[in-house]
Amino acid sequence: MSAIQKIGVIGAGQMGNGIAHVAAASGFDVILLDVSDEALKKGLGAIEKNLARQVQKGKLSEEDKASTLSRIKTTTNYSDFGDSDLVIEAATEDEAIKRKIFNLLCPVLKPEAYIASNTSSISITRLGASTDRPGKFMGMHFMNPVPVMQLVELIRGIATDEETFSLVREMVLKLGKKPVSAEDFPAFIVNRILLPMINEAVYTLYEGVGSVESIDTALKLGANHPMGPLELADFIGLDTCLAIMHVLHDGLADTKYRPCPLLVKYVEAGWLGRKTGRGFYDYTGEKPVPTR
Ligand SMILES: CC(=O)CC(=O)SCCNC(=O)CCNC(=O)[C@H](O)C(C)(C)COP(=O)(O)OP(=O)(O)OC[C@H]1O[C@@H](n2cnc3c(N)ncnc32)[C@H](O)[C@@H]1OP(=O)(O)O
């Protein structure tokens, strides 16, 4: 079993930059890829900001911040993954995009390299089968925000080798995270439970049972959730929430997973939550303002 030292990360969005951050902070060399220099600049900016916050809180020294940043390189070119030991895919939650990425990635990888997907919901068996190495492929599902959340769900596809699972599990422990194993069913464990709750919160808004503020306050103060479900949906990204609901609805063929029409409309409007400045809250001012 070869050791993992060089990590590739695909997608510099909120999850990809978080994964690059924690991997580099744990001493791994990281190469981060996205489609444009602009996306890479934004991702690197988020890493710098989150590291600076850790320095400000006295949890990290300036030297450790600098050495973490020095371990992260960026690229738009797949050939830079030639010496990667493990590549973690964290691009948009869309099966067609992920398949396209694996088609570009596999030919440049060394034969012994592993691939993991940070997908929130899509079949690991199906994604693995679209690569040239289903035995060396598995699900590695980090939680948002990655530098803060302890859990990583580990998902074997039907073809995943035991060696792959052990190696990735060991890597999760090296990142200081807690692994939990989930079977390859739509949306695994966390999102099988969390997303129907978020979808139900959107129905609660849609049917006029409560306002954005009352729904979020109710769950924060009534169930001790750190964020209300609509605030959390905006934080995850409404496009990602809808994609997960579609996977649950299609994959489990049960009407209880029907995406709320209001969630569909918000995504169609481009109101994707924090990342676009508007979702159930408007983020363009100093403080988030509920929109309904
Ligand atoms: C969709 C999927 O596929 C799976 C998922 O990820 S589902 C989403 C799972 N995540 C959640 O449920 C998050 C729920 N929310 C929370 O736990 C909290 O609101 C929170 C941790 C995000 C912020 O907590 P808070 O008390 O409001 O903020 P604050 O005190 O400022 O920050 C707490 C810590 O988080 C850090 N932090 C906050 N936001 C952050 C961000 N976006 N990125 C990095 N770090 C962040 C802060 O630096 C702070 O770190 P320390 O404890 O080391 O000092």
Ligand SMILES: NC(=O)C1=CN([C@@H]2O[C@H](COP(=O)(O)OP(=O)(O)OC[C@H]3O[C@@H](n4cnc5c(N)ncnc54)[C@H](OP(=O)(O)O)[C@@H]3O)[C@@H](O)[C@H]2O)C=CC1
């Ligand atoms: N949001 C969350 O809370 C969580 C999300 N996940 C999963 O992580 C993955 C990423 O989600 P998240 O970071 O939130 O999404 P974001 O929208 O923040 O980021 C996605 C990134 O992928 C990039 N991208 C799109 N297409 C390609 C491509 N063909 N090649 C390379 N990069 C590409 C996007 O670039 P551009 O902007 O230029 O399109 C963007 O930078 C998804 O699979 C999601 O389900 C897992 C756990 C939690």
